[in-house]
Amino acid sequence: MYEDVEDLEFPDDVHATSTGISNEKLAMWVYLASDCLLFGGMISTYLIYKNRPAEVAGLAGSDKIPSEFFDIPFTSMTSFILLMSSLTMVLSVNAILRGDSKRMRLWLVSTAVLGGLFLGGQAYEFRIFVVDDGMGFTTNVASSAFFALTGLHGAHVLIGVIMLLSVVLLSFGRKMRAEAVEVVGLYWHFVDIVWVLIFTIVYLIP
Amino acid sequence: MAIIEDQRPLELITGQEIAPANPLGVFARPKATTGWRSWVSTVDHKKIGIMYGVASFFFLLVGGGEALLIRLQLAVPGNRLLSADLYNQVFTMHGVTMVFMVIMPLAAAFANYLLPLQIGARDVSFPRLNALSLWIWLFGAVFFNTSWLLGGGANGGWFNYAPNSGVVFSPGHGIDFYAVGLLIMGIGSTVSAINLTVTVLNMRAPGMTLMKMPVFTWMTFVTQILLVFALPVITVALLLLTFDRMFDANFFNAPMGGDPFLWQHLFWIFGHPEVYIMVLPAFGIVSEVIPVFSRKPIFGYPFMVGSGIAIGFMGFGVWAHHMFASGMGQMSILAFSLATMFIAVPTGVKILNWLATMYGGRIRFTTAMLFSVGLVGMFTIGGLSGVSHAFAPADTQQTDTYYIVAHFHYVLFGGALLGLFSGMYFWWPKMFGHFLGEKLGKWHFWMILIGFNLTFGPQHILGLQGMMRRTWTYTENQGFNTWNLVSTIGAFVIAVSLIVFMVNIGLSYRQHRRNPVNPGPDPWDARSLEWMIPSPTPEHNFDDPPVVEELDEFWHRKYGHDSNGRLVRIAKTEDVVQSGDATGVHLPSPSYWPMVIAAGLPLIGYGLIFSLWWAIPGVVLLIAGMYGWVMEPSTDPDAGHDHDDHEGHDDDPSAATALTDGGSAEGHESSDDTADGAAAMTTEGAPVG
Numbered sequence: 001m002y003e004d005v006e007d008l009e010f011p012d013d014v015h016a017t018s019t020g021i022s023n024e025k026l027a028m029w030v031y032l033a034s035d036c037l038l039f040g041g042m043i044s045t046y047l048i049y050k051n052r053p054a055e056v057a058g059l060a061g062s063d064k065i066p067s068e069f070f071d072i073p074f075t076s077m078t079s080f081i082l083l084m085s086s087l088t089m090v091l092s093v094n095a096i097l098r099g100d101s102k103r104m105r106l107w108l109v110s111t112a113v114l115g116g117l118f119l120g121g122q123a124y125e126f127r128i129f130v131v132d133d134g135m136g137f138t139t140n141v142a143s144s145a146f147f148a149l150t151g152l153h154g155a156h157v158l159i160g161v162i163m164l165l166s167v168v169l170l171s172f173g174r175k176m177r178a179e180a181v182e183v184v185g186l187y188w189h190f191v192d193i194v195w196v197l198i199f200t201i202v203y204l205i206p
Numbered sequence: 207m208a209i210i211e212d213q214r215p216l217e218l219i220t221g222q223e224i225a226p227a228n229p230l231g232v233f234a235r236p237k238a239t240t241g242w243r244s245w246v247s248t249v250d251h252k253k254i255g256i257m258y259g260v261a262s263f264f265f266l267l268v269g270g271g272e273a274l275l276i277r278l279q280l281a282v283p284g285n286r287l288l289s290a291d292l293y294n295q296v297f298t299m300h301g302v303t304m305v306f307m308v309i310m311p312l313a314a315a316f317a318n319y320l321l322p323l324q325i326g327a328r329d330v331s332f333p334r335l336n337a338l339s340l341w342i343w344l345f346g347a348v349f350f351n352t353s354w355l356l357g358g359g360a361n362g363g364w365f366n367y368a369p370n371s372g373v374v375f376s377p378g379h380g381i382d383f384y385a386v387g388l389l390i391m392g393i394g395s396t397v398s399a400i401n402l403t404v405t406v407l408n409m410r411a412p413g414m415t416l417m418k419m420p421v422f423t424w425m426t427f428v429t430q431i432l433l434v435f436a437l438p439v440i441t442v443a444l445l446l447l448t449f450d451r452m453f454d455a456n457f458f459n460a461p462m463g464g465d466p467f468l469w470q471h472l473f474w475i476f477g478h479p480e481v482y483i484m485v486l487p488a489f490g491i492v493s494e495v496i497p498v499f500s501r502k503p504i505f506g507y508p509f510m511v512g513s514g515i516a517i518g519f520m521g522f523g524v525w526a527h528h529m530f531a532s533g534m535g536q537m538s539i540l541a542f543s544l545a546t547m548f549i550a551v552p553t554g555v556k557i558l559n560w561l562a563t564m565y566g567g568r569i570r571f572t573t574a575m576l577f578s579v580g581l582v583g584m585f586t587i588g589g590l591s592g593v594s595h596a597f598a599p600a601d602t603q604q605t606d607t608y609y610i611v612a613h614f615h616y617v618l619f620g621g622a623l624l625g626l627f628s629g630m631y632f633w634w635p636k637m638f639g640h641f642l643g644e645k646l647g648k649w650h651f652w653m654i655l656i657g658f659n660l661t662f663g664p665q666h667i668l669g670l671q672g673m674m675r676r677t678w679t680y681t682e683n684q685g686f687n688t689w690n691l692v693s694t695i696g697a698f699v700i701a702v703s704l705i706v707f708m709v710n711i712g713l714s715y716r717q718h719r720r721n722p723v724n725p726g727p728d729p730w731d732a733r734s735l736e737w738m739i740p741s742p743t744p745e746h747n748f749d750d751p752p753v754v755e756e757l758d759e760f761w762h763r764k765y766g767h768d769s770n771g772r773l774v775r776i777a778k779t780e781d782v783v784q785s786g787d788a789t790g791v792h793l794p795s796p797s798y799w800p801m802v803i804a805a806g807l808p809l810i811g812y813g814l815i816f817s818l819w820w821a822i823p824g825v826v827l828l829i830a831g832m833y834g835w836v837m838e839p840s841t842d843p844d845a846g847h848d849h850d851d852h853e854g855h856d857d858d859p860s861a862a863t864a865l866t867d868g869g870s871a872e873g874h875e876s877s878d879d880t881a882d883g884a885a886a887m888t889t890e891g892a893p894v895g
Contacts, residue, residue: 017408041442060461144455
């Protein structure tokens with residue numbers, strides 16, 4: 001992620017590029033393409049394992065599988081919160097495009113708060129699974145795959161929140177280039193889209 | 207990219223001033239242009255490339271030493287030189303070292319050094335990230351090898367199959383070092399791949415469309431794309447393995463239903479593109495060397511590029527041919543068998559195009575050319591044995607035998623490594639301002655070629671006779687004695703050839719020190735842009751970005767066609783090369799922070815393996831490094847815009863016109879500019895003349 005932090009920073013090479021897209025934005029696109037495969041691998045792993053403890057007889061360990069414990073209304077709500085953060089992200093890019101740093105900060109902080117709410121919801125959900133339902137990371141292959149996948153996504157959201165707040169801090173006393181906000185926005189929207197996939201594949205599809 | 211108004215470092219919210227030249231009060235802004243400080247703080251793609259090369263050559267000696275141990279152990283039946291456990295460690299470490307610490311970084315050395323030069327750029331798109339990639343890789347590699355001192359190396363084979371890699375079967379720390387070490391190196395490679403991808407897409411000189419890029423640039427570009435998409439998959443596999451081993455997860459825990467196929471698929475989805483990641487850069491090098499020494503343009507350039515792209519695409523669709531013997535089902539085997547046969551087509555296109563490039567050319571057999579021709583021959587053998595195990599029934603017989611070992615050494619040694627050596631002889635004058643000796647170079651080539659075939663040729667026979675791969679020893683009456691001994695002798699011939707190579711480096715350098723003769727910007731009468739600038743490359747690369755009109759732009763500036771369609775020289779080389787004395791060039795400033803960030807990662811690795819206390823200084827370094835990086839502008843505001851690039855180089859402008867030196871390389875005397883007939887301006891001046 002440090003490359004992203006750098007992106008916020010350095011106006012050194014503002015020469016025209018061959019594609020017309022700035023280096024920083026292109027690098028973010030390439031990174032996101034790479035990240036797709038990271039989530040792809042994790043999602044595949046979950047799909048392979050999600051029912052295995054319940055379906056295969058004679059396995060060691062508990063046969064509790066994550067789908068028994070999903071609280072769809074609750075997760076739908078946190079998913080909605082995360083999706084709305086994409087809206088506030090767009091609004092902040094829009095604000096800085098108009099040169100309005102104040103509103104940009106407002107919307108960035110809103111985005112970060114919404115992302116934080118999502119993370120809080122995930123922590124709450126994890127706590128219920130682990131403490132109340134007795135299904136932890138080490139319980140069986142399905143629970144390991146579930147926590148690894150959603151945890152990886154949570155880590156991405158957390159890094160996104162840090163990036164958003166960094167932009168806010170860096171924006172004091174100077175005007176951010178709109179594209180810096182846009183690049184962070186790319187990452188943020190990507191993380192949202194991945195959640196749409198995870199929510200559908202993991203939670204909704206039985 | 208964020209701030210438009212100025213390039214001063216950021217202020218804190220408190221309004222506190224940060225001294226621009228001394229971020230965080232820790233490091234003075236590095237200013238050295240010579241000495242070790244200039245190397246550890248550099249963001250210059252050329253120095254970074256050279257460091258990749260030096261470090262990976264060191265690891266070549268490490269991995270080579272391990273290979274000699276393997277061959278010594280197998281030289282005679284019933285040998286007890288190594289214990290069975292140590293043997294497992296040695297061949298695993300040999301494989302991982304050669305793949306991740308020799309071939310890949312050696313290719314990265316060429317990519318870093320040449321890619322910006324070949325596209326006419328000042329540097330890569332993110333110079334400091336480039337330094338970060340180097341240091342992360344290097345520290346990761348050192349971290350991985352420290353496992354020898356901390357309880358033993360990894361012992362699961364380079365593909366480290368589950369569930370053998372679990373704590374139950376591999377309780378030592380070797381596999382931990384494998385998982386964490388490869389994760390660290392993977393971060394470095396990913397950053398580098400993104401950086402170079404953006405460089406190729408965005409930093410091309412005016413007029414250089416994608417289809418005017420040299421083939422080496424194209425192949426490196428394809429390689430970076432492969433890395434971008436293949437590395438995250440092995441990252442997933444390694445993360446799962448790390449979770450299993452360190453946090454008691456169950457991904458590969460067989461009693462819980464952990465699936466050994468999961469690892470195999472994840473590993474080979476990475477592992478097969480990895481093969482092309484290793485070999486495509488060498489293909490690119492060969493595609494530069496052969497046209498220059500045949501004095502012909504590359505035959506079928508669009509097909510060369512297209513076949514490279516096709517190999518890249520198809521490389522993602524053939525991974526399961528590594529798993530024909532795993533029982534994955536008939537349909538899968540059929541599909542992957544067909545796909546594997548198809549991928550031989552673009553590879554064959556490349557081989558034929560190289561042959562067609564040489565056909566009818568005025569060939570100069572310099573050492574670089576010999577290595578390239580060697581690659582064409584040896585890789586063809588490796589490719590053919592590869593096709594032989596695209597057929598699943600045959601492969602079932604060959605799986606896990608020495609036939610496979612022979613095959614992939616013909617591909618990776620006879621393919622990748624010979625190509626990389628070819629590149630060294632070819633670009634050495636550009637990188638260091640003097641030639642590598644041709645006489646010793648030819649000794650090097652012939653010894654390595656003979657030694658290589660002695661080592662790995664017999665392994666085809668051993669494999670077909672049924673000698674299993676990874677076997678620790680064998681008994682006297684299995685019929686493996688003779689060829690194993692031959693193979694061991696061959697390995698030592700290779701070792702001697704590497705010594706010859708090192709002696710060659712030393713002697714060439716000494717001769718250069720005693721009697722410096724600049725080879726001039728274009729010692730081989732070459733075709734691509736990097737030969738337009740003085741040797742060694744000035745720090746700022748190009749005085750002015752070249753405006754590109756054609757493929758092989760530099761060649762076309764030197765040569766044209768007369769009314770009969772014959773090749774004629776239209777300009778003297780010294781008139782078209784740049785003098786290397788630009789002023790007003792603004793280069794990114796050096797920085798210590800990439801190294802600081804990278805140093806944090808191995809500490810976190812030790813923390814994960816031994817005690818989380820170790821991770822604390824690692825995390826501190828990581829965060830401090832990122833903070834320092836952010837606070838430090840990438841170009842030093844105190845540095846003048848007049849860049850002095852003459853320090854430490856002997857590239858004064860007259861060097862550009864100091865033409866061929868004749869003495870320091872014997873290999874290029876044979877041809878001249880009149881090679882193809884009437885020459886308009888051949889009277890003097892061409893560096894090769």
